[in-house]
Amino acid sequence: MKTLYRQFTIATLFILAISILIGFTIANIFYITVTKEETIEQNVGVAQEIVATVQNVPYSEESFDRYMQAVAKLGYQIALVDSAGDMKFYGEPFDDTAFPEEAQRVLTENGTYTGLDSFKDQIFMIGHFTNELHNTVGVPFERDGENYGLFIRPDTKLLGTDIHSVLIGFVVAIGLVSIIGMIWLARQLTRPIVQLTEATKHIARENYNYPLDIKRNDEIGQLSESFNLMQTQLQQNDLARKSFISNVSHDFQSPLMNIQGYADLLKSPDLPDADRLAYTSIIDQEAKRLSSLTRQLLLLTSLDQGAYPMKSKEFKLDEQLKAVVRKYRWRLEEEDINLSYSLAPTLFRGDAELLDNVWDNLLTNAIKYNKPGGSIEIALKTIGPDVIVTFKDTGTGIAAEALPQLFDRFYRGDAARKKDGTGLGLSIVEQIVQLHHGTIKVNSKIGEGSEFILTLPHSDVKQT
Numbered sequence: 001m002k003t004l005y006r007q008f009t010i011a012t013l014f015i016l017a018i019s020i021l022i023g024f025t026i027a028n029i030f031y032i033t034v035t036k037e038e039t040i041e042q043n044v045g046v047a048q049e050i051v052a053t054v055q056n057v058p059y060s061e062e063s064f065d066r067y068m069q070a071v072a073k074l075g076y077q078i079a080l081v082d083s084a085g086d087m088k089f090y091g092e093p094f095d096d097t098a099f100p101e102e103a104q105r106v107l108t109e110n111g112t113y114t115g116l117d118s119f120k121d122q123i124f125m126i127g128h129f130t131n132e133l134h135n136t137v138g139v140p141f142e143r144d145g146e147n148y149g150l151f152i153r154p155d156t157k158l159l160g161t162d163i164h165s166v167l168i169g170f171v172v173a174i175g176l177v178s179i180i181g182m183i184w185l186a187r188q189l190t191r192p193i194v195q196l197t198e199a200t201k202h203i204a205r206e207n208y209n210y211p212l213d214i215k216r217n218d219e220i221g222q223l224s225e226s227f228n229l230m231q232t233q234l235q236q237n238d239l240a241r242k243s244f245i246s247n248v249s250h251d252f253q254s255p256l257m258n259i260q261g262y263a264d265l266l267k268s269p270d271l272p273d274a275d276r277l278a279y280t281s282i283i284d285q286e287a288k289r290l291s292s293l294t295r296q297l298l299l300l301t302s303l304d305q306g307a308y309p310m311k312s313k314e315f316k317l318d319e320q321l322k323a324v325v326r327k328y329r330w331r332l333e334e335e336d337i338n339l340s341y342s343l344a345p346t347l348f349r350g351d352a353e354l355l356d357n358v359w360d361n362l363l364t365n366a367i368k369y370n371k372p373g374g375s376i377e378i379a380l381k382t383i384g385p386d387v388i389v390t391f392k393d394t395g396t397g398i399a400a401e402a403l404p405q406l407f408d409r410f411y412r413g414d415a416a417r418k419k420d421g422t423g424l425g426l427s428i429v430e431q432i433v434q435l436h437h438g439t440i441k442v443n444s445k446i447g448e449g450s451e452f453i454l455t456l457p458h459s460d461v462k463q464t
């Protein structure tokens with residue numbers, strides 16, 4: 001695998017190489033177009049200056065040599081050539097003292113020789129630094145009636161002055177620091193990614209506690225924060241899934257055991273008729289409980305899938321509520337509960353089948369958790385943009401500390417343990433209300449009763 005770290009380092013080195021190449025080319029172009037001419041002019045100027053000083057002045061041979069040596073010490077390599085081709089050198093020796101043909105003009109035609117111009121084939125400025133007689137500027141001069149050629153070039157050894165060493169050190173330091181910096185940066189960038197990759201592997205193995213120690217104030221830091229959040233959420237989902245499975249298994253297990261137990265008892269041939277009837281009724285009750293549990297689970301699963309196909313249509317909400325009340329009239333009478341309602345005629349657009357489940361759950365709860373002789377009030381009204389439906393009972397009420405879990409799956413209050421129920425009803429109610437973009441609130445006082453207030457939004461409402 002091509003690691004990100006390797007790719008980053010290679011890319012950095014590549015960029016560095018390209019910048020060196022481009023920098024070198026630009027420096028060359030600058031040298032060829034500007035510096036070279038200036039250098040030649042400058043050197044010719046210096047040579048002419050020397051000639052002007054020594055020409056026609058009756059220096060002794062010794063004084064002349066001393067003067068030339070002094071000039072050489074200032075940073076020049078000098079060659080003195082006479083018309084016979086004899087050469088005399090001052091300063092640092094040349095590596096190659098071959099006398100170039102073009103330089104002959106200096107002696108024969110009194111012309112000026114500019115050796116750097118003859119390095120035409122060398123695009124790069126390397127030619128500037130070659131230590132050859134070829135690479136000089138030459139001017140003619142006369143001394144004691146003899147023609148000479150004075151050839152000079154700046155001593156490149158002396159060119160490496162302090163400032164040059166400082167500059168070279170500076171460039172090398174920049175290069176080194178950039179390379180080390182880039183490598184360090186690459187490590188800094190890739191380390192958290194490696195950690196994140198490791199963490200994803202742990203998540204795949206259902207370990208949601210992999211510690212991610214990434215504290216950064218950038219996009220990678222944000223990614224790691226989101227990752228930690230996702231890890232916590234996945235852990236919660238995993239716990240919820242496991243507890244859901246265990247609850248479902250338990251809720252299926254107990255009615256099945258009851259059915260099996262009473263069915264065994266029924267096998268006894270000399271069972272009194274009264275017992276037989278009692279056992280059959282228990283089996284019937286438990287089978288109904290299983291059937292309701294399955295129905296609720298199926299409904300929850302389909303709601304959970306997120307893309308529940310809402311079958312929205314316009315219907316009379318007040319009529320639907322009345323129908324639910326009619327369905328439970330016998331139970332209300334049996335439990336001696338007084339039910340009253342005030343239902344404003346309301347046309348509502350929504351999923352009638354789902355909403356029927358909501359009213360069914362709320363009414364059966366209001367009956368189940370009520371007291372004999374208690375009462376239930378149902379109200380339907382439109383306030384401003386919303387339809388408000390309330391179910392108020394005078395039942396057992398709900399403890400304040402139980403309210404936050406009320407809509408959790410399988411949550412059942414202490415008082416509910418003795419009654420039928422699955423603990424799924426209110427979580428289904430909440431989901432359906434949310435699907436209709438509504439909200440549900442509960443006001444309850446233990447011992448006094450509860451009030452469930454549903455608010456369904458305006459856009460779906462029409463007053464008849």
Ligand code: ADP
Nearest residue numbers: 365366369397412413416421422423424425426
């Ligand atoms: P269940 O099948 O147990 O009725 P629900 O989800 O419908 O499940 O309700 C969850 C719990 O909320 C119930 O077990 C009960 O403790 C409490 N509860 C719901 N409605 C009422 C109510 N009207 N009065 C008192 N307690 C209620």
